[in-house]
Amino acid sequence: MLLFILKGGRETLFDPISPHGKDISDLFIFVLALGGIVFLLVAGLLIYAIITGRRRARQEGLPRQVSGNNKLEFAWTAAPAVLLIALLIPTIMVMNSSDPAKPTNAAANADVVIIGHQWWWEYQYPKQGVVTANELHLPVQPADGSPGLLIHLKSADVQHDFWVPQLGRKIDVYPDKDNFLYFKPTTVTQKDPATGKDLPIIGACAEYCGAQHAWMRINVIVQSQADFDSWIASQKAPQAKTTPADSSQGDPVRGEQVFLNNTCINCHAISGTTANSNIAPNLTHLGSRNTLGTGIIENTPPNLKRWITDPNAIKPGLRMPGYQLSQQDLNDLVAYLEEQK
Structure with a gap:
């Protein structure tokens, strides 16, 4: 985990661009910190026991035998229970906040339909009549109480899993069951200063789906509403073909x-x-x-x-x-x- 953090992996939980992603990122950091404290405590006690309980020079016979310690046994039973409760409560809260309730007619109201294929992603924008592949364009969302963009996910072949850590939770993509979730990106993605191209945030298929599972990448470009509208218009416009001089x-x-x-x-x-x-x-x-x-x-x-x-x-x-x-x-x-x- 430390190596992943230090190397700056392209898929990251530490730079969320949506409220849902931030909730999950904060929970991950909390669990990581709590786990680190527990590790240091256990490792420290273990080292202490090794040093103080080692056999001394010229020591004969067995060390002092302990037949039971009710206080200690209660402590090491109660402590994990308290830790589990400390993890359970924020986890339930984040599960609820990162997965808002869907409308009953979710399929008819979806902003984007995502279809997993071996080994690529199809993106449909039913409200705009646009179909594209492998680069998901989303309009930036206002930082208000709205749930965001409703996403409809399904598979054309085997089970996949759609996960962009900076956007929020991951979700299974099934061939025989439709899933829904909300994306609410509140920050536009950056552009490469040298080329002017959008620098996508990165995700991946998180369920093994065959030989090229590792290269079933997800590229998400978050644009201002004006830029998104311009992109939609360009996708719908017929492509003029011209014969060059040479x-x-x-x-x-x-x-x-x-x-x-x-x-x-x-x-x-x-x-x-x-x-x-x-x-x-x-x-x-x-x-x-x-x-x-x-x-x-x-x-x-x-x-x-x-x-x-x-x-x-x-x-x-x-x-x-x-x-x-x-x-x-x-x-x-x-x-x-x-x-x-």
């Missing part, structure tokens, strides 16, 4: 035909085209995302070419096959996908 390095117009004429359309969807499958991540406005493969590599044209050519070399176990396209077709396809911004 199309040898890629022509998005030709790239669209490469996409539609290959088996990409059997699994992926892009708004405004005939590709509408939901088996694999929705690629609408793929170029606006920071990473590929659920956070495994940066979203750049060279990396996208590597992904298309041999995705299993990057993320073994994927169902996606590699595509052996001509260099021109590959350039065109990448130009088309990266222009989706």
